Amino acid sequence: MASTEATKFHAPAATPTIGQVINQMQGEIARALPKGMDADRMARLALTVVRQNPRLAESTPQSFAGALLTAAALGLEPGVNGEAYLVPYRDKRKGITECQLIIGYQGMTKLFYQHEMASHIDAQAVYANDEFDYAYGTSPFLSHKPARGDRGDLVEYYAVATLTSGASAFVVLSPEEVKNLRRGRVGSSGDIPDPLRWMERKTALRQLIKLLPKSTNLIRAAEADEKPGSQLHQSLVAEDPQQIEQAPVDLSDAPEANEAEWPPVQEAPDA
Numbered sequence: 001m002a003s004t005e006a007t008k009f010h011a012p013a014a015t016p017t018i019g020q021v022i023n024q025m026q027g028e029i030a031r032a033l034p035k036g037m038d039a040d041r042m043a044r045l046a047l048t049v050v051r052q053n054p055r056l057a058e059s060t061p062q063s064f065a066g067a068l069l070t071a072a073a074l075g076l077e078p079g080v081n082g083e084a085y086l087v088p089y090r091d092k093r094k095g096i097t098e099c100q101l102i103i104g105y106q107g108m109t110k111l112f113y114q115h116e117m118a119s120h121i122d123a124q125a126v127y128a129n130d131e132f133d134y135a136y137g138t139s140p141f142l143s144h145k146p147a148r149g150d151r152g153d154l155v156e157y158y159a160v161a162t163l164t165s166g167a168s169a170f171v172v173l174s175p176e177e178v179k180n181l182r183r184g185r186v187g188s189s190g191d192i193p194d195p196l197r198w199m200e201r202k203t204a205l206r207q208l209i210k211l212l213p214k215s216t217n218l219i220r221a222a223e224a225d226e227k228p229g230s231q232l233h234q235s236l237v238a239e240d241p242q243q244i245e246q247a248p249v250d251l252s253d254a255p256e257a258n259e260a261e262w263p264p265v266q267e268a269p270d271a
Helices: 004-010 018-024 026-032 039-052 054-058 060-076 104-110 175-180 198-209 216-224 230-239
Strands: 084-091 096-103 118-127 131-135 141-145 156-164 168-173
Touching: 004 039, 004 216, 018 026, 018 039, 018 060, 018 198, 026 039, 026 060, 039 054, 039 084, 054 084, 054 096, 054 131, 054 216, 060 216, 060 230, 084 198, 096 131, 096 216, 104 198, 131 156, 141 156, 141 168, 156 175, 156 198, 168 175, 168 198, 175 198
Parallel strands: none
Antiparallel strands: 084 096, 118 156, 131 141, 156 168
């Protein structure tokens, strides 16, 4: 008969909770956060996001760590004021659920204002009954006065920014151009309504950012936006192997997510 010790040795370990994973990451979160931000608060926010979307608990530990630590390094709080979102999606090709980091509209603008030359930034949707006109070239201008009441059909998107030097820049995109930039997506692919078109407006904002002086964090945010957390995890390790001292607890035994195709199973309204 096998000994008690041998039986204990071969007994399968209990599946850890996502809370244990987040607690194990506390040290890495603290090192990633900009000065003045609190690691305990970031951990609590991560737990809140998981409670709101339990499918995040099915993500691979590397993808969850990569998404959360990247948000922390950028100084963006998941689920707060539209700054950033942690979103699960099912990768059928790999047979796993990944956590994806989506930088929100407010997150992009927050990082823009970190630059010393930043003065103003905005992005809007334009409808057929609005008063709207613009011109590129040597005397560029943009004018937009939204109509009251029925604004008609959607016709354009734009993003505009001004700098402390007095310089300004803008981009105007058609709905078809925005759709192509979003890889064919229109509106929200989840259950959350997006009547103000925050996701499309963020797409216009991302195009405008290419023309503007950028803080280091804004450059990193544009590169990280909508990437799988596993890729972000690899980037963090490549930048600083000491940043992630130990891989988070393995969640591979967690129940499988419901089957869903790319894009993510749920998107935030201002991503």
